Amino acid sequence: MATERLIYLPLGGAGEIGMNCYVYGYGAPGKERLIVVDLGVTFPDMDTTPGVDLIYPDITWLAERKDRIEAIFITHAHEDHVGAVGMTYGQLEAPIYARNFTAIHARRKMEEHGHDPAKVNVVAPWPEQVNVGPFTVGFLPISHSIPESSAMVIDTKEGRVIHTGDFKIDYAPGVGEAFDRDLWAEVAKDGVKALICDSTNVFNTHEGRSESSVGPEITRFIAEQKGMVAATTFASNVARVRTLAMAGVEAGRTVCLMGRSMKRMIDASQEAGVLPDFPPFIQPEQAGDIPRENLMLIVTGSQGERRAASAQLARGKFLGISMDEGDTFLFSSRTIPGNERGVIDIWNQLSERGVDVQDDDNGRYHVSGHANRPDLVVMHELTKPQMVIPMHGEHRHLREHAKLAESMGRTGVVAPNGTCVSLSGNKPETVEYVDTGRTYLDGSVKIGAMDGVVRDRIRMALNGHMIVSLLVDEDDAPLGEPWVDLKGLPETNEMGESVSDIVEHDLDQAVRRAGDNVLRDDKKLDELLRRAARNSANSVLGRKPEVTVVVSRLS
């Protein structure tokens, strides 16, 4: 009976797509030495997180065990994997390891949050390995959509675990290493204890297509257009940006990159020397000199982001360029669920300007960067793990992926965020449920998802906000009548009467009826005014607003 154990604990990314953060531990129970794989962010939305700037995993569990953290490994430079490195470093203070291109991004995140970028160490790809405590870890190249994407090969006394990171099986991915089947077979040949595996596209039953398959289609499409062409994709989909640029040049156009994140990503790629074949491109200020039928813009904003280049072009001019009748806009991207309305709004604004919009046409102009179901099967068969632990997916993806593994005779484990699984022994065992959650970066402040701040914002948005003020003199007698200020509430009711007047009248009645014991007790007076305000508002407006009571005492 072993006294040490190997554990797996997702703190983010298992049960959602975004803010990836996975912990592995090895050692005596409760004393495991820990490593972290990825520290990513996810993005807020108006429905659930209005006003929030960024969301990342609640790392309280890790911070409380800070002395046991050996290292942090980052699989690749997408925001949902590297985005929280800077924000969390102060709580973790463990050395960070990444490949060169990823490290450029990680260092920038560290600097943005006032930490020493030298804490980020560059690791060469497999067969190089890093020894940290009881772990030996290597970066095994894997095809995705950004340079130097890697799986983690994590060795302990318990054997080998492979954490795929994001991947697809692509033998011509354009950027990053092509999938090397032989290398993977070699790495797996002595047995793999567990495969922790990307689940994003488990519901897609088609075999995945190579990035190289979309280039010719996009070239043909651009060549057919008579006016200016703009194309958008995620700036961080470096493979697609390259595919688009090459297609533009192939179709005889001058390529112009627009949007800050687009420029930053290409700069980093060129700094790292991982985009040797990226074609020449011009800056937006030079674009005016190019006849529009010879111009191709590659722009940010494929998800309808309001401040990105595509939204600005849809609304009018951006950096001196505007799109008109006869121009064409290609969305070489898939819309992430939740972003549809914003994307469609842009399509309609472009339509109003006479611009033809082309979506991905069911994959003709876009392929995913993640493995489809048949490719997951290839990965399972290639690595032959004892167990498959699906990650990088919502609950339904994890469950389906585990079922897929089971259907192929392997052990499939559904382990959503907070599920601590022991991988020791012959079968996985859930040993603990850990509290997990989300932390919000809100302006310059970090707040917990459960702090009530965002809840109050949502309530004000749904209910409006009424402020009730009352002056009370030294003898606890009301000085004048209560009055109200409205925010996000109608000023008049259906009869055209003043809402404030009616509510103030009702509040005055309530105060007059109140006994001294209420008037002298802040809490009771607050409660009285709040209740009266809500009831009065309900009768006059048909809704109960949020109420803030401000009692000023002359004392």
Place this chain on the structure above:
Amino acid sequence: MATERLIYLPLGGAGEIGMNCYVYGYGAPGKERLIVVDLGVTFPDMDTTPGVDLIYPDITWLAERKDRIEAIFITHAHEDHVGAVGMTYGQLEAPIYARNFTAIHARRKMEEHGHDPAKVNVVAPWPEQVNVGPFTVGFLPISHSIPESSAMVIDTKEGRVIHTGDFKIDYAPGVGEAFDRDLWAEVAKDGVKALICDSTNVFNTHEGRSESSVGPEITRFIAEQKGMVAATTFASNVARVRTLAMAGVEAGRTVCLMGRSMKRMIDASQEAGVLPDFPPFIQPEQAGDIPRENLMLIVTGSQGERRAASAQLARGKFLGISMDEGDTFLFSSRTIPGNERGVIDIWNQLSERGVDVQDDDNGRYHVSGHANRPDLVVMHELTKPQMVIPMHGEHRHLREHAKLAESMGRTGVVAPNGTCVSLSGNKPETVEYVDTGRTYLDGSVKIGAMDGVVRDRIRMALNGHMIVSLLVDEDDAPLGEPWVDLKGLPETNEMGESVSDIVEHDLDQAVRRAGDNVLRDDKKLDELLRRAARNSANSVLGRKPEVTVVVSRLS
């Protein structure tokens, strides 16, 4: 040269999918007699209309010409066509015409808003026609997804106009009349001046499939399931509710309808006698007696609505029924853009309960109620209109549909909301742009989209709300220090310091520095405190909140 003219003016539904409202006029310019086709609603969302209950077209233009309105015609009983009848009647007061099933819904809307349901007149289908002023109008049956859907055949001295309403070309629609090609050819044979035509699916290049094609697939699917089956679709998609119920019975299950709108729609259908073949079903309180493998629930909430049956089942028990491991949930529906996140959240909640979720599988378990592009071509060719005016679509749909018409040698007219088009003479001419917009039903109050109420709600949600209070004595001197209340803002900054304390200190400094001219002037004092509060908040929180200033003067 004619001194009278025929005009078309969309007030809602052209440039959006929802809140349909189209005006036709005939007469001397500026004195046209008017009819209205449809008065529908659209639904709010958190992004743009938090807290709003319903949205319908701003009918100010119509209300100002109330004496010229001859009648209101309702094509069918979907909410985006009939939903605003009750809310707007007080401003319009014109007789309403509809077929029997639609009239049942229209009368309920009238009653809900305190109007006389007898103002709704029932009209038999074509060849019956109604004479209203210079118009002769008939209800021409057309296949859609709800009983008695009809196109409007609108005759004036200028000839015949056909307003399709919502439609698909379905020869076996299950409910409502099958598409009658011969009848349509007959109606169109003497020439059609303009076809005002549904554009929803213009981008779908496949020939539309009949409602009758999904029944067998759904039956087979249900028969394969071992546990309880629940299926959801729009309650107002009466055709699908019937298809699901018949499939359930065919697969040997007892069918139970759940959700208020589901029950109301089926009740109305049975009252109108338009669902003679709807199979027997049980009430939720009887469902407990049926073994779960013999039960099929048909429930509301296909769009992820939080209070609908499907969301409640996903969260736990609903009316005593809960879904468990081994059960199956079928979404026999398409998710409307903007609703994806809510629907997916339900899928994941069901997954967490061990319930298998089946989506429409690219149309295997769902067909649209609207005509695809090839079916639009059929409609154009069948009616051979001089001009096609696309409606019921976002701008991109209208534009694409007009292009389609042009490509077939007809005149295509893009006329979004507010575009008043004269159909007189040989070609359409835009004669006026009319201000249009949206009205919100908000609690019991109607507010304009531009009133600023919703804008303030959105700002509070995005920025938080700070209330600044100050007492000023009879001599315009501050009485004590200013203080702040926070709502939707963090209480402490990154250092753990109290945000209120810091802002109050800064406000106190500002007040101390203020001159008498500021302290005695409400407006200047408000401005001073607001600016100081925003700047102080920005330095301590990294964001500028909404600020309400409450100055109390002892005077």
